[in-house]
Structure formats: structure tokens, C-alpha cells
Amino acid sequence: MTTPAPDGYDPYAYAPFAVTVDLAVFTVREARLHVLLVERGQEPFRGRWALPGGFLLPRECAEDAARRELAEETGLGPDTVGGLHLEQLRTYTDPDRDPRMRVVSVAYAALLPDLPEPRGGGDAASARWWDADGAGPLAFDHDRILADARDRIGAKLEYTSLATAFCPAEFTLGELQQVYETVWGVELDRPNFRRKVLNAPGFVEAVEGPPRRTGGRGKPAALHRAGDATALHPPLLRPPRTDPAAPSSATEGHDR
Amino acid sequence: MTTPAPDGYDPYAYAPFAVTVDLAVFTVREARLHVLLVERGQEPFRGRWALPGGFLLPRECAEDAARRELAEETGLGPDTVGGLHLEQLRTYTDPDRDPRMRVVSVAYAALLPDLPEPRGGGDAASARWWDADGAGPLAFDHDRILADARDRIGAKLEYTSLATAFCPAEFTLGELQQVYETVWGVELDRPNFRRKVLNAPGFVEAVEGPPRRTGGRGKPAALHRAGDATALHPPLLRPPRTDPAAPSSATEGHDR
DNA sequence: TTCTTAATAGTCACTATGACTATAAAGGTT
DNA sequence: AACCTTTATAGTCATAGTGACTATTAAGAA
Numbered sequence: 023m024t025t026p027a028p029d030g031y032d033p034y035a036y037a038p039f040a041v042t043v044d045l046a047v048f049t050v051r052e053a054r055l056h057v058l059l060v061e062r063g064q065e066p067f068r069g070r071w072a073l074p075g076g077f078l079l080p081r082e083c084a085e086d087a088a089r090r091e092l093a094e095e096t097g098l099g100p101d102t103v104g105g106l107h108l109e110q111l112r113t114y115t116d117p118d119r120d121p122r123m124r125v126v127s128v129a130y131a132a133l134l135p136d137l138p139e140p141r142g143g144g145d146a147a148s149a150r151w152w153d154a155d156g157a158g159p160l161a162f163d164h165d166r167i168l169a170d171a172r173d174r175i176g177a178k179l180e181y182t183s184l185a186t187a188f189c190p191a192e193f194t195l196g197e198l199q200q201v202y203e204t205v206w207g208v209e210l211d212r213p214n215f216r217r218k219v220l221n222a223p224g225f226v227e228a229v230e231g232p233p234r235r236t237g238g239r240g241k242p243a244a245l246h247r248a249g250d251a252t253a254l255h256p257p258l259l260r261p262p263r264t265d266p267a268a269p270s271s272a273t274e275g276h277d278r
Numbered sequence: 279m280t281t282p283a284p285d286g287y288d289p290y291a292y293a294p295f296a297v298t299v300d301l302a303v304f305t306v307r308e309a310r311l312h313v314l315l316v317e318r319g320q321e322p323f324r325g326r327w328a329l330p331g332g333f334l335l336p337r338e339c340a341e342d343a344a345r346r347e348l349a350e351e352t353g354l355g356p357d358t359v360g361g362l363h364l365e366q367l368r369t370y371t372d373p374d375r376d377p378r379m380r381v382v383s384v385a386y387a388a389l390l391p392d393l394p395e396p397r398g399g400g401d402a403a404s405a406r407w408w409d410a411d412g413a414g415p416l417a418f419d420h421d422r423i424l425a426d427a428r429d430r431i432g433a434k435l436e437y438t439s440l441a442t443a444f445c446p447a448e449f450t451l452g453e454l455q456q457v458y459e460t461v462w463g464v465e466l467d468r469p470n471f472r473r474k475v476l477n478a479p480g481f482v483e484a485v486e487g488p489p490r491r492t493g494g495r496g497k498p499a500a501l502h503r504a505g506d507a508t509a510l511h512p513p514l515l516r517p518p519r520t521d522p523a524a525p526s527s528a529t530e531g532h533d534r
Numbered sequence: 535t536t537c538t539t540a541a542t543a544g545t546c547a548c549t550a551t552g553a554c555t556a557t558a559a560a561g562g563t564t
Numbered sequence: 565a566a567c568c569t570t571t572a573t574a575g576t577c578a579t580a581g582t583g584a585c586t587a588t589t590a591a592g593a594a
Contacts, residue, residue, distance in 0.1 A: 038294030041382055084371040113369040113384050115340040126297055128369050214552065240571025241559040470583065496540025497590040
């Protein structure tokens with residue numbers, strides 16, 4: 023039996039499921055990883071916070087649905103959302119993940135620079151950024167989705183230029199380093215970080231006419247923008263866990 | 279709006295979808311990557327080959343469905359299939375991917391050692407191994423799924439011990455190297471490969487009492503079995519593409 | 535025996551890296 | 565104005581990992 027339904031059968035005979043997308047939208051503010059959450063206004067899990075998301079429209083693919091929901095929750099224009107990097111994480115299919123009905127959910131991760139006031143103007147009662155560590159128990163299996171999303175993002179910083187998605191169009195290497203340190207939860211040596219970033223071709227490119235960023239306390243930093251590379255050669259490897267007994271949060275052991 | 283359905287609504291009002299799993303089951307035989315395909319006996323795509331797969335049962339998660347289908351197609355016992363490494367790849371949601379109805383499909387990859395006669399005894403009219411390169415145009419979007427699966431497997435060989443899943447319980451380093459060369463489509467230097475494998479703690483462990491494999495023409499090789507590590511430190515990096523103008527098969531924009 | 539094949543051991547130059555030290559350029563303090 | 569603090573940037577050095585090799589060993593085949 024292959025993917026499609028046998029012919030001539032009523033589709034409803036084949037266990038119809040509801041299909042949704044869930045989004046783990048991240049940003050880095052004040053050296054902390056933040057995630058966009060919405061408060062549930064109804065049962066089940068009334069009053070609990072959850073990842074934004076929603077149903078696929080009848081003729082919509084999951085990525086389009088994710089962009090649509092993201093625009094609704096963040097109030098970002100469709101142009102902004104359209105160019106955004108959306109990464110499909112995995113799909114959650116536990117039959118009991120929603121107590122009311124059978125729902126399978128395709129999870130996506132999105133990365134945003136720190137926006138002035140990015141909270142929602144959509145249909146969510148309330149939406150706000152939460153410190154990703156302080157995000158209490160979420161509705162449904164969203165704790166698990168969030169953990170998976172953090173694992174994936176952390177891993178992809180190693181061998182892709184994804185980190186620049188957390189930064190504004192022009193940024194300093196210090197800001198980029200801050201992204202790495204925040205997502206990985208480690209401190210990095212500044213000269214070494216700098217050397218590695220500049221040695222990875224296409225990761226960042228210097229902004230010309232030596233303008234420099236104001237505001238800070240120390241020596242002004244040169245500005246950079248994202249280069250055209252997506253893969254990093256050589257990769258920026260995460261320092262190995264010094265912690266002796268730390269069961270890594272197992273991105274992908276089993277479906278839940 | 280969050281993942282679950284609004285309350286008190288008829289679930290059928292929310293665009294019911296059929297949900298399936300599709301499996302890219304790989305093995306290495308005669309230094310070629312092979313994939314398990316089934317022939318379609320009905321329209322659409324009658325006579326075309328397709329990835330094995332099928333519908334989720336009403337109270338079954340996708341991974342269970344994948345194992346069930348895998349057992350049906352390969353004739354492997356549930357015990358064998360139960361211990362197998364199944365990797366969720368991604369989910370395909372294009373509204374037009376099945377011309378008859380709306381079907382979203384969760385794709386999995388599975389790796390098997392070369393089995394004596396692994397072709398199906400299940401409900402598929404005919405199932406057989408195909409050279410992964412020669413697999414003609416497949417039904418539905420299965421060419422794309424297959425390509426994505428190959429990309430993912432190739433990438434995971436770099437930083438996980440996944441390659442041992444292609445090998446029998448005891449294997450030589452030459453056989454393991456053959457797996458890497460076949461999946462990556464490159465030739466590797468034998469002494470260097472050996473050094474890297476043995477330097478990655480927990481990748482393989484030597485089988486004791488120096489038995490050696492018979493049959494071959496050269497010096498007998500020591501036997502090894504898979505170690506307990508899943509992640510490789512340091513990783514076994516793929517040699518960089520020397521090909522100047524080769525648009526890498528680009529799984530998913532940023533992926534990998 | 536000799537040839538061929540494959541496994542295994544070892545060498546060597548080069549690259550990337552972690553851990554540093556040093557200098558430069560800004561604001562703040564006294 | 566003379567310092568201190570802070571941050572950016574430049575450079576050093578020992579070491580691990582790697583690619584490209586050469587050499588040796590142990591089997592079957594000619």
C-alpha cells in the first residue's frame with residue numbers, strides 16, 4: 023500500500039485527521055533566548071501558554087500556513103514574513119496529543135532579529151515574548167516541540183550561517199557572538215570567534231565605508247552583513263560539553 | 279489560534295486530511311545504494327514504482343505506522359523491525375501531491391544491512407530493491423522524497439554512527455568504508471578512514487578472539503561491531519566537492 | 535614461487551583550534 | 565588632563581586532526 027488512498031473510496035473512510043502547524047519563533051534579546059507564545063483563551067489548557075499555530079486551509083501547504091500564522095501573530099507584514107527563514111522541524115503525531123480529536127502538527131522554527139514591539143495583533147488573545155528558559159509548562163506537547171526546536175537551532179548554528187537570521191541587516195561581530203553564546207549557553211573566546219567567522223568564506227562581509235556603531239562603551243566595532251553562504255566551511259563547532267553527566271536532550275529519539 | 283481545534287466544532291468542518299507515512303528504505307549491495315520500491319497496481323501512476331507506505335490507523339502514531347508498513351513490505355519480523363533505526367525526515371503537504379484527495383505524508387528513512395532476499399511478502403503486488411540512482415521517475419512526489427532522504431542520510435553519516443546500521447552485526451572496516459563511499463559517491467583513502475573511525479570513541483569496538491573474515495582475496499580483516507556512541511567526535515567529514523559547478527541537491531534551503 | 539589484492543602501520547606537512555598576550559579606541563572618573 | 569574600564573582587533577604558540585603518501589603483512593590466484 024502506497025501513500026495515496028485506494029481508489030474509489032470515500033476519503034472519510036480513511037481516518038480523517040486535522041492538520042495544523044505550530045511555530046517556535048525565536049529571538050535574542052538582552053542576551054537571552056526568547057520565544058513567542060500565545061495565551062490560550064479556552065479549554066483545554068485554558069490560561070496556559072502555547073506556541074502559535076493553526077489549521078491548514080484546504081488548499082494550503084504547511085509552509086504557507088506557517089507564514090500566514092506568523093504574520094497574524096507578530097503583526098509583521100507579508101513582505102517581511104515572506105523572506106523569512108522557516109525551518110520545518112518535525113511532525114508530531116501522538117494520537118493523544120490533543121484530548122479532543124486527532125490532530126497531527128507540523129512544527130516549524132523561525133528566527134527573528136530583536137524587534138521593537140513584536141507582539142501580536144492577530145487573533146490571539148495575547149501574545150508575547152517569553153524567556154525560553156522560563157517558559158513554564160506549555161499546552162499540549164509544546165514543551166517537547168520547543169525543546170526540539172532549541173536543539174535543532176543550536177545544532178544548525180554549527181554548520182550553517184543561520185545565526186545571522188537573529189541579527190539585523192547590519193551587525194557587529196560582537197552581536198553575532200552574542201547570538202551564539204545565547205543559543206548555546208556558553209561563553210566563547212572573542213578573538214577565536216572572530217577568526218573563525220572571518221575564515222568561513224561567505225559567512226559575513228564587511229560593510230564598506232568604515233562606519234562604526236555608536237552607543238557602546240568600548241572601541242567601536244566594524245559593521246558586517248550576512249554573506250551569501252548558507253553552509254559554513256569550516257563549521258563553527260560548539261565547545262564539547264564539559265559537564266560529565268548530562269543526558270543531552272535527545273532531539274529525535276522517539277515521536278511523541 | 280493554537281494547534282488544537284476550537285471547541286465545540288465538528289472536526290470535519292476543519293478540512294480533514296488523510297495522513298500517510300512514506301518510507302525510504304535503504305541498503306548497500308554490491309557497492310551501490312539500493313532503495314526498496316513497490317509497484318503501483320492502480321491509478322494514478324499505475325505501473326510506476328513508489329516508496330512503500332500507507333495510512334495511519336486511527337490510534338497510531340506515525341512511527342508505529344512506519345514500522346508496521348516496513349514489516350509488511352519487507353517481511354521482516356516485528357522484533358527486527360522494532361529495533362531498527364527509523365528517522366523522520368520531513369512532511370510533505372503540497373495540496374496537489376495526490377490528484378485524488380488531500381494527503382499529507384510523513385516521510386521516514388530506514389537503513390538495513392544487505393539481506394539475502396528482502397523483497398516483500400506483504401500486501402504490495404511486487405516489491406524489490408532498486409539501485410537508488412536508476413530509480414526512474416517515481417509516483418507522486420516520491421522522487422523528491424527519495425532525494426531528500428539521500429541527502430539526509432549522507433549528512434548524518436558525517437556526525438553520527440548511523441553507517442553501522444547498513445552493516446551486519448559484525449563487520450570489517452573495509453565494509454564500513456564501502457558504506458561511506460557508496461552513500462557519498464566518493465573514494466576514501468583507506469588508512470585515513472581507518473584512523474578516523476578508530477579515533478572516534480565508541481564508534482566501533484573490536485571483536486575479541488581474533489577471528490577473521492574468510493572469502494576475500496587479500497589479508498583477512500579484523501571484525502568489529504557497532505559501539506555505543508551515536509554522535510561522532512570528531513566527525514567524519516565528507517571531502518569537499520571538488521566539482522566547480524555543482525548545485526548541491528539543496529534539500530531545503532538551509533537544511534544541513 | 536611469484537603476482538595480486540586487501541588490511542594495517544606509519545610518516546610528514548599543513549590546517550584549524552584553544553588558550554593566551556598585546557594593542558587600539560572609545561567613554562567614564564577623579 | 566591623567567587614568568581606568570570596556571570592547572574591538574591583532575597576533576603568538578603548542579597541539580590535534582587531516583590529506584597525501586609509503587611500507588609492510590597476509591591471504592588467494594597464476
